[in-house]
Amino acid sequence: MKANLLIIRDEFSDKSILGKLYLNGEFYGHTLELSWKDNKKSVSCIPKGVYEARKRGGDESAKYKYQHVEILNVPDRSKILIHVGNYPKSTKGCVLLGHTRALNFVGDSRKAFYKLMYDLQDFEELEVVIKNR
Numbered sequence: 001m002k003a004n005l006l007i008i009r010d011e012f013s014d015k016s017i018l019g020k021l022y023l024n025g026e027f028y029g030h031t032l033e034l035s036w037k038d039n040k041k042s043v044s045c046i047p048k049g050v051y052e053a054r055k056r057g058g059d060e061s062a063k064y065k066y067q068h069v070e071i072l073n074v075p076d077r078s079k080i081l082i083h084v085g086n087y088p089k090s091t092k093g094c095v096l097l098g099h100t101r102a103l104n105f106v107g108d109s110r111k112a113f114y115k116l117m118y119d120l121q122d123f124e125e126l127e128v129v130i131k132n133r
Contacts, residue, residue, distance in 0.1 A: 003123035
């Protein structure tokens with residue numbers, strides 16, 4: 001069974017992009033990414049598009065002790081994750097998830113992220129679609 005994660009970017013500033021995350025068509029939470037800087041590693045969000053993703057980490061032998069979502073096959077980029085964080089300085093080009101949002105901020109990130117990982121546990125395949133409004 002495949003989970004579909006849709007991110008609609010809808011608020012753009014010079015420091016970050018805020019968006020809404022939908023899981024299988026249902027509103028799920030808010031996202032924060034870095035602003036667009038030509039897809040440059042660690043300082044830019046990734047291009048809009050359709051990506052495969054996978055769950056990664058989460059065991060004692062893994063480099064990452066907690067499980068997270070890795071977005072795959074991003075042009076000229078690697079290790080793009082959906083993970084915990086509140087501010088642009090926490091993203092390094094990844095996607096942060098939260099229950100609330102304000103300018104350059106998502107709140108309740110840890111709670112939102114762990115709920116997402118729990119809700120994804122029964123899905124073997126993940127797809128991430130990123131669109132700009």
